[in-house]
Amino acid sequence: MPTEATFLLAGLFVVAAATGWAFAKFSNFRRDDSPSDPVSSDYLRGLNFVLNRQTDEALELFVRMAKVDDDTLETHFALGHLFRRRGEVDRAIRVHQNLLARPNLSEDQRHQALFSLAQDFLSAGLFDRAEKLFSELGTSPGLGEAALKNLVDIYESQSDWMKAIETHRELEVLSGEKSTEIAHYYCELAERARLDGDLDLARRYLKSSVRSATGAFRGTLIRAAIAQEEGDYAQALRLYEQILEADYRLMVEVLPELIICYQTAGREVELENYLQELISKDTSLKHAIAYAAILGEVSGLNVIETCIEEFVLKDKIFASFIDEEYMASLLPEERQAAIQRIANGLRSLAASGARYRCTTCGYNSQKLLWHCPSCKSWESIRPLQRFQFENPSA
Ligand SMILES: [Zn+2]
Known part of the structure; x- marks a missing residue:
């Protein structure tokens, strides 16, 4: 809703327009000695209504005004805009429809x-x-x-991608610039199409999505x-691994799928080796793997268990709740069970x-x-790399 200041600003704008208009009319009257234009008194009365917030009276007077010229046109637009900003859309529509009837x-x-x-x-x-009107x-x-951009907003809100x-x-064609959004629409x-089970159609759309770097992550995820x-x-693994190489933050999305693919293909040992190799190139990936494994409820691989344990015991906040000496005194199975309980607790809190x-823009989401x-940015949302225990904004 507009503030009091918005209303006053709009009022001042109208007064400024009126002052210029009245001055011009008055000067003309003096110069050519012609009778006063009957619009002028209506117009000034209308402005008076606006300033006194008698919007019903102002609206009636403005839509009844016999003549709309260059001087009064801007004020009609300002009044319509003011009504729309105040949420009085019916009145804004009346002002603009009245203008169009001229x-x-x-x-x-x-x-x-x-x-x-x-x-x-x-x-x-x-x-x-x-x-219809924007078209x-x-x-x-x-x-x-501007009309086409508004149309795009309407189609995006209705998921009418074609x-x-x-x-x-x-x-x-109008701007001469290549659109980055089209790749996302495809x-x-x-x-x-993939969710509908039409994989050939999905592949055809994906071909059209290859226009630039934008949409590449999503396109690769869909192909995988x-x-x-x-x-x-083999192809799915190639694509998932390609995504991780480009942005390891997508580990949360990719790790559970990697595990399913390796396990279904009977290649668990290779997965262990693959993750070890990733870590040897960049040790910070231990954190990403642990975080993704906890959220995705993934376990059963030594390399993942080690990452989770380090994640919990080395974290400054979590470590303050855990007695490290006590943990060290446990048998390996008991220690693993304790870590697993902590991981389960973290997942519930997350x-x-x-x-x-x-x-x-910093918008938070759960998915x-x-x-x-x-x-309204495309592909700007990324998985967080730490547990956030506050409520998301949506
Ligand atoms: Zn945003």
Whole structure:
């Protein structure tokens, strides 16, 4: 909701416009000695209503005003904008529809009024009507790009990825810049096709998603999942390992799948070797492996058990709750069972905390989202590497 200051600012804007308008009218009156224009008194009364917050009266007066010219047009737009900002969308729609009914509007003014009306429909949740108007404005010289961007927002919110792709292609023509979003839309379509069991269609969409580096992680994850579903574990493993090499933060997503692939292919020993090799290249990966294993409830491999134990005993916070001497005195099986209980406790606590965070705006979530609901960035959300015990924002 707008603040008091918003209202006053809008009021001041209207006064400024009125002052200029009234001065011009008054000067004309003095100069040519012509009778006063009847609009002027209505207009000033309307402004008075706005300033006194008598919005019902202001609205009636403005929509009844016989003449809309260059001087008063901006004030109509300001009034419509003010109503929309205040959440009074019905009134904003009335102001803009009234403007559009005027026969003397130039094409630019008509487009501006249509754009404002489309924004009103959007605010009112009338997406089909907003879509229709923004589509009409797609070829407008001044507002085409803004209209297409609004259309994209509508299609993204409705998960209408084909229409989002078409609209982005129009934007590419207008702006001359290659869209990075189209790759993500194809990934969305590919993921949907994969979940529907149409793997050939999923592969076709994935081919179209290869446009730039954007969408690459997700595309690779989907390809790996398809290979896994088809029993091509060698290919799935190649792709999962490729993802880890590019960004080990995705260990949380990849480790459980790696284990399934290696185990189903009867290659557990190779998995142990693979993880050891990763750690020998970069010891910080022990932390990533332990964190992913605890969250994914993965165990049974020596290398993973060792990582979890180190993770728990070396962590400054966790270590303060654990008697290290007591742990050292336990038999190996008892020690492992104790570590496992701690890991289980951490997993339960993590269920109520954030697990992923947007690297662009800091939005927290419990699951991996490819499109940030807050800042609308694509592929900016990454798994956290530490347990967060506060509630996520969503
Ligand atoms: Zn974000």
